[in-house]
Amino acid sequence: MFPELEKKKSEGYHNGDLVGKSGLEKVYDKEIRGVNGGQQIEVDVEGKPTRVIGKKEPVLGNELVLTIDARIQKAAEKAMDDRLRYLQDKFGNPKAKAAAAVVMNPQTGEILALVSRPTFNPNKFNGGISTKDWQEINDNPFNPMQNRTINAEYPPGSSFKIVTGSAALESGKVAPDEKIFDSGTHWLVPKGNSHNAALGWIDFKVAMAKSDNVYFYELGNRLGIDLLEEWARKFGLGVPTGINLPGESEGLVANRKYKMKVYEEEWYLSETLDAAIGQGFQLMTPMQMVSLISQIANGGHRYRPYLVSKMLSPDGKVIKTYEPEELGRVNLSEKTLKTVREGLKEVISPNGTAGYMFENFPLQIAGKTSTAENPHGDDHGWFVAYGPYENPTLAVAVVVEQGGYGSDSAAPIARKIFEAAFNLPPQKDAADDYAEELAAKAATAAPTVK
Numbered sequence: 001m002f003p004e005l006e007k008k009k010s011e012g013y014h015n016g017d018l019v020g021k022s023g024l025e026k027v028y029d030k031e032i033r034g035v036n037g038g039q040q041i042e043v044d045v046e047g048k049p050t051r052v053i054g055k056k057e058p059v060l061g062n063e064l065v066l067t068i069d070a071r072i073q074k075a076a077e078k079a080m081d082d083r084l085r086y087l088q089d090k091f092g093n094p095k096a097k098a099a100a101a102v103v104m105n106p107q108t109g110e111i112l113a114l115v116s117r118p119t120f121n122p123n124k125f126n127g128g129i130s131t132k133d134w135q136e137i138n139d140n141p142f143n144p145m146q147n148r149t150i151n152a153e154y155p156p157g158s159s160f161k162i163v164t165g166s167a168a169l170e171s172g173k174v175a176p177d178e179k180i181f182d183s184g185t186h187w188l189v190p191k192g193n194s195h196n197a198a199l200g201w202i203d204f205k206v207a208m209a210k211s212d213n214v215y216f217y218e219l220g221n222r223l224g225i226d227l228l229e230e231w232a233r234k235f236g237l238g239v240p241t242g243i244n245l246p247g248e249s250e251g252l253v254a255n256r257k258y259k260m261k262v263y264e265e266e267w268y269l270s271e272t273l274d275a276a277i278g279q280g281f282q283l284m285t286p287m288q289m290v291s292l293i294s295q296i297a298n299g300g301h302r303y304r305p306y307l308v309s310k311m312l313s314p315d316g317k318v319i320k321t322y323e324p325e326e327l328g329r330v331n332l333s334e335k336t337l338k339t340v341r342e343g344l345k346e347v348i349s350p351n352g353t354a355g356y357m358f359e360n361f362p363l364q365i366a367g368k369t370s371t372a373e374n375p376h377g378d379d380h381g382w383f384v385a386y387g388p389y390e391n392p393t394l395a396v397a398v399v400v401e402q403g404g405y406g407s408d409s410a411a412p413i414a415r416k417i418f419e420a421a422f423n424l425p426p427q428k429d430a431a432d433d434y435a436e437e438l439a440a441k442a443a444t445a446a447p448t449v450k
Helices: 002-007 023-027 070-089 131-137 157-170 204-210 213-234 257-261 269-276 286-298 334-348 411-421 430-445
Strands: 038-043 047-056 063-066 098-105 111-117 180-182 200-202 301-303 306-314 318-321 325-330 366-370 380-387 393-399
Touching: 002 131, 002 213, 070 098, 070 111, 070 411, 070 430, 098 286, 098 325, 098 411, 111 318, 157 204, 157 213, 157 286, 157 334, 157 366, 157 380, 180 213, 200 204, 204 393, 213 269, 286 301, 286 334, 286 366, 286 380, 286 393, 318 393, 366 411, 380 411
Parallel strands: none
Antiparallel strands: 038 047, 063 306, 098 111, 098 393, 180 200, 301 325, 306 318, 366 380, 380 393
């Protein structure tokens, strides 16, 4: 017996049984596998069957009803595949071959869509995978078997300004209408904005809309790393979200203890400024980021993300129902929530970093773009958002590895997700045109069947 089955022998597993190896099939294997049937057969001296002595009918396993919305899932997959292909072939990002998206109901924690790219066909493992198929998967440097929605950790970049801004406002380190001067670089550490931009005197909403680094450097300076860490943990960062899937990563919240433990060095002010804009030691998963934006959308409630709504018996009866589970709450005043939300709404406005991507968009949403520095290649692109603005029922987090600006790589994918979720008229862009061009070429090249 295989070692894994040997360990499960006491649970009724036998040699030759198939066992769920990943995802929900692994988590709920015992509940959905059912019971094998069989026959007891009498044979003659030559081993030929002569009669059936006994028979045991197989029993179907239980059925899982998922929270996934098939329409949103399909739209998210297509949007991601089209955008990645476009970024590689037409936008100058040939290494943009990996990405992830999570769609969640911020009021409950229900997961409506999960997409991780690149992917693989799990059916190839049925009956034993061929050497060729295994090499194709195993030799792919972008690791198709990694579930990037829960397992991949990235610097969150400017999306982390949601935490920094909330912490500074709630702790009184900055007032919503207070103006901070952006000369292009911070006055204590020579760190500045991208493209050497200098915006002058700006308040919170302008800083969020423009994703101004110097402003948030100063908020980080006023907070200090210890208070910034405290608030990041209040939002549930630095630990798994608790979704019932194997292999979830915990991410990393920048802090003094970590640096001393790993590098045996003291903390520097420049590292606090990096942490304040989601760089340096900060690492988050897409699942953590959708949880973060959801807490702003729903007023501070942190729900456990979940994928199964019901478990049904073979005859269709409800055995178990899975309800929303609140794991914690970040206490933000209505004034702070209003200011942060208005800042995120300005990101989508014509003056914001995602404005051109959502021009004339019929649904009012709020969100944040990120372009996170990547020491191993091109920048990662992020976009987190929720909508509708007044009564949020959808939260989205998208990351595109080495995709460049979040507004160019991740935001267009999120837009397609919102369009599908709310039945909005689709807005065509260059990636759509390119996808249609490739489809037309494929149809022309396909052999005619007579």
